[in-house]
Amino acid sequence: MNEEKFVEVKDLRKVYDNGHEAIKNVSFSVKKGDLVCLLGPSGCGKTTILNMLAGLLNPTSGEILFDGKNVVNVEPKDREIGYVFQNYALYPHMTVLQNVMFPLTVGKTKRPKEEAEKIAKKYMALTQITDLANQKPGNLSGGQQQRVAIARALVGEPKILLMDEPLSNLDARLRLKIREEIRALVKEVGITTLFVTHDQEEALSIGDKIILFNNGVIQQDDNGQNFYLEPKNHFVANFIGNPVIDNFAVTVEKDEIKASDFTIKVSDLDKQRLRKQLVDGSYILSVRPENITPADNGELAAKIVDVELIGRERILKFNHDGQQARSLVNLEVPIKAGDKVRLKLRLDRIFIFTPEGERIY
Numbered sequence: 001m002n003e004e005k006f007v008e009v010k011d012l013r014k015v016y017d018n019g020h021e022a023i024k025n026v027s028f029s030v031k032k033g034d035l036v037c038l039l040g041p042s043g044c045g046k047t048t049i050l051n052m053l054a055g056l057l058n059p060t061s062g063e064i065l066f067d068g069k070n071v072v073n074v075e076p077k078d079r080e081i082g083y084v085f086q087n088y089a090l091y092p093h094m095t096v097l098q099n100v101m102f103p104l105t106v107g108k109t110k111r112p113k114e115e116a117e118k119i120a121k122k123y124m125a126l127t128q129i130t131d132l133a134n135q136k137p138g139n140l141s142g143g144q145q146q147r148v149a150i151a152r153a154l155v156g157e158p159k160i161l162l163m164d165e166p167l168s169n170l171d172a173r174l175r176l177k178i179r180e181e182i183r184a185l186v187k188e189v190g191i192t193t194l195f196v197t198h199d200q201e202e203a204l205s206i207g208d209k210i211i212l213f214n215n216g217v218i219q220q221d222d223n224g225q226n227f228y229l230e231p232k233n234h235f236v237a238n239f240i241g242n243p244v245i246d247n248f249a250v251t252v253e254k255d256e257i258k259a260s261d262f263t264i265k266v267s268d269l270d271k272q273r274l275r276k277q278l279v280d281g282s283y284i285l286s287v288r289p290e291n292i293t294p295a296d297n298g299e300l301a302a303k304i305v306d307v308e309l310i311g312r313e314r315i316l317k318f319n320h321d322g323q324q325a326r327s328l329v330n331l332e333v334p335i336k337a338g339d340k341v342r343l344k345l346r347l348d349r350i351f352i353f354t355p356e357g358e359r360i361y
């Protein structure tokens, strides 16, 4: 068994019938037992990938290997996967127990009735829906329906669990609760899971690793911390983080990095973080709002136009080059709208990108 590459996708491509290339030569792998999030904005190709893994869609070219075996020509029902759809796709006329048992009453995973019921009950207990056994899906809340869908996906004891935006129909608080439950559950069962989401916070909170897509191309394949601290390019830096990263147009000339109203020195940068030589020219300087904070010796003079409270922290908003930028401070900092402040950038935490988005620093 290949534990490191339990799921492996090689040079996968999908061109739809209308000529649209939704997935462009994508390669990645997933370790056995990991929960991996496929993340990206709407239309980036997440569902297309998941459907190719499930066998619901044929790739134009490339390979999909499950445990070392190419499954491209294997029927969906024989791929040993469980699939949880965004809309749950429960059978409305069946009870919860019948829904969960269903995969054990047909096809390859068919079991004698008593055994099927026993296995179904085990997964219903794990997903905490034992008490709902005789209810019909129509009488259940979104969160309860989601649990039924998950139990049904697991009951055939598949090797791989695929989940397509499983939390998108739930309200904010329930999303937080159920995402934690899903992580705990898949870890307990030990199943390798691919979880599609467009929500970066969700991905950061539950993924052992994240694969971020844009326009059918992988932007970064990494653990959450690296996404946040070491984004590979400008798209990643902008996509990850809440509040969003601040961006400043700058020009580098000799030792100076000049924005419209502040200047920093190239010689003050941490040399170790320079990925390439910073030649003279135009760049984007990006900094996360927690790394641009009030300080008497700050290089940037700003007038705070608005203050937003987000729980333990406050976002100080100011204008720069006609765009809004943000400084994240803790609740006790007594700055209010209208105040003039100096802000300091943490130079070992800024990023510098070329206009095309390539990371230089």
Ligand SMILES: Nc1ncnc2c1ncn2[C@@H]1O[C@H](COP(=O)(O)OP(=O)(O)OP(=O)(O)O)[C@@H](O)[C@H]1O
Pocket: 016, 017, 018, 020, 022, 040, 041, 042, 043, 044, 045, 046, 047, 048, 049, 198
């Ligand atoms: N059957 C199809 N024919 C042509 N183009 C399609 C088809 N299905 C999807 N697409 C296009 O392929 C791209 C990727 O779609 P996909 O559904 O995989 O994106 P996604 O990342 O899952 O988006 P969302 O989060 O909105 O579901 C999109 O531009 C979409 O419009």
